[in-house]
Amino acid sequence: MQHSADIDPAIGAERLARLEERVRQDLAYLCxxxxxxxxxxxxxGEPVHDVVIIGGGMVGLLAYFALWSGGIRNTRILDRNPAGLEGPWLTYARMETLRSPKQLTGPAYGHASLTFRAWFTALYGEEAWEALDKIPRPMWMEYLVWYRKVLDIPVENEIEVKRVRPEGxxxxxxxxxxxxxxxxxxTRKFVMATGRDGTGQPNIPGFVDGLPGHCWAHSADDIDFxxxxxxxxxxxxxxxxxxxxxxEALEAGAKEVRHLIRRREMPTINKMMGIGSPGFTAGYAALPDEWRWRFMQYSFVTQTPAPRGSTxxxxxxxxxxxxxxxxxxxxxYENGEVVIETTTGKRLTTDFVILGTGFTVDPLARTELGEAAGEIMLWRDRYTPPAGEExxxxxxxxxxxxxxxxxxRTPGKAPWLSKVxxxxxxxxxxxxxxxxxIPGISxxxxxxxxxxxxxxxxxxxxxxWQGMLDYSKPELLGDEWAETDIEDAAATPAPAFTNGS
Known part of the structure; x- marks a missing residue:
């Protein structure tokens, strides 16, 4: 890569080792x-874990580190993917660079030595940092692998949680x-650090139901470009x-790629960028339902545009x-090709369809929660928006x-959901x-x-409470003072005073 061309790999490795020692020292100084x-x-007789996290990507790693930093040590973190393939970064994420500005501290959790910048500059130097525009996607995964290593986070890979059920x-x-x-x-608590599809699944529109599987895919699938x-x-x-x-399809040599877009205009403004602040991060959850709905519904309607570089x-x-x-x-599917009819009456043919339709949020799709998924309270159970904001x-x-x-949703039907x-x-x-x-994850x-x-x-x-009652380690050993009696003033005659005294 261009940013590393002038850096001797041995020098980068030495500086990275120094950074890792700094991380350990910072943690020690902070006890x-x-x-x-x-x-x-x-x-x-079976041990019970305090917390089990599923998902060993960025969010899960940070959740584990935060709990560890809070003295909650009886925690396990599981991921269904092989080591190094946690999260979307080397699987279905296909952007060249991250959207987020490189300066954001992400999962550093208040530790300067754990930032992407600290890792990058240790390897490539400050000049390369100044020249870097956006963070390359594969490099972000390299950083997360290092983050896991330097913090010794014990992700257990290739383990899937198939079902969760209450037991006492x-x-x-x-x-x-x-x-x-x-x-x-x-476990006592179960944390679903499962990313974009964490409470749902890929959104598959019904119009592909009649197509053979070899001629379409969702953008989250493993596509043979x-x-x-x-x-x-x-x-x-x-x-x-x-x-x-x-x-990806164009760069693989596709004959043509056509975007079919329901909207009449390209979304160009990321509205959420206009209100991002510590105040919004801290205050959003405390807003009444109508305001929370209004902010989020407007961001959905206006849609977050694709990054300029990606477009x-x-x-x-x-x-x-x-x-x-x-x-x-x-x-x-006719004569070996996909025939598409649009809502405007247009008709076109193609060889392959990619659904860039995102993910649905549907707790019922989370099979690990079983029938209790249907008892999860949804926003539609609590709030009816005004006309125009549906x-x-x-x-x-x-x-x-x-x-x-x-x-x-129904009191008493699945109270154990409060542990998830x-x-x-x-x-x-x-x-x-x-x-x-990335901006608000810490x-x-x-x-x-x-x-x-x-x-x-x-x-x-x-x-x-019992621990407080039983605690008996003395702060004082008894040799720090000497007990003395008070001399009784009433037993001692008062001194006589004369005019000449």
Whole structure:
């Protein structure tokens, strides 16, 4: 890469080693981690974990580090992917660079030595940092792998949580996968750090139902782009994922790529950028429902545009086309090609369709929660928007407690849902952009940690009270003072005074 051309790899490795020593020193100076303060639990001789996190990507790593920093040490973190492939960065994310400005501190959690900038400059130097525009996507994953390594975060890979069910006051997690050494484990709290599709699934429109699987894919799928060389491709949508997949197809040698876009105009303004501030991060969750809905619904309606660089990556190809105002009426497979009819009556044919249609938020799609997923309270259960502000998409978001935990829709039907924490995209409607996006993720992790710590302490309050009563280590040993009697003034005659004295 250009930024590393003038750096001797040995020098970079030496400087990175010094940075890693600085990280360890910073943690030691801050007395981190504190001693584990949570009393151990067991059930019938089986140990119970305090917290289990699913998702070993950026959000899960930070959640683990924040809990560790808060003295909650009996925690496990599981990920279904092989090591190094956690999160979307090397799988279905296909942008060249991150959208976020390089200066954002992301998962550093208040530690300068854990920032991307500290890692990058250790390897490549300050001049390279000044020359860097946006962070290359694969490099961000390199940084997260280092973050995991330097903090010694014990992600357990290739383990999937298949089902969560209550067992007394605890949760039983049923496990599967190559890395699973146990069939099930017990935990007190369960954190779903599962990213963009954390409370839903890819959005698959019904118009592809009649198509054979070999001629279409969702943008989150593992697409064989080299196989699209010389082929006609239609991309549905013009959001970031749609544009990134379009660019991949063009660069793989597609004959043409056509975007079919329901909107009549290209979205150009990221409205959320205009209000981002510590005030919004802290204050959004405290707003009444009507204001939270209004902010989020407006951002959905206006839509976040694809980054400028990503869009130019597509439009520089002469065989790329943007067709606005064309929704999809139907798709059919005829004579070895896909025939598309748009809502404007236009008809076109193509060889392959890519759905840049994003993800749905649908807790019912989370099979690990079983039937209880249907008892998760949604925004539509709590709030009816005024005319003109309706949003089916937003109404399906979970209506969370202020600590990221789920609420039950019917009191008494699934009270254990309050032990499950939605620390992913699904939390954004209730609590804001603090559980997935790089700008606010450290604030969200601190918030989550305080909430879990408070709950664990409250649940064990009798044990903590007894610990206070039993504590007997003296501060003073008895040799620090000498006891003396007070001389009784009443037993001593008062001195006589004369006029001459």
């Amino acid at each position: 981190l981690p504190p001693a584990n303060w949570v009393p151990p639990h067991e059930k019938d 006051e605890y949760l039983r997690l049923e496990l599967a996968g190559r890395g699973a050494g146990e069939k099930s484990i017990l 080299p196989a699209l060389k010389g082929k006609r491709v239609v991309v549905i949508g013009v959001g970031a994922s749609a544009v990134d997949n379009s660019a 130019l990556r597509v439009s520089r190809h002469e065989n790329a086309y943007f067709h606005f105002g064309h929704g999809i009426r139907r798709m059919d 949003s089916t998409e937003l109404s399906n978001f979970p209506y969370l407690n202020e600590d990221f935990s789920f609420r039950e 924490y939605c620390f992913n995209y699904g939390a954004s409607a209730s609590l804001g952009k603090v559980s997935g996006d 604030d969200g992790a601190a918030w989550l940690t305080r909430a879990i710590a408070a709950t664990l302490y409250r649940e064990d309050v009798e044990t903590h």
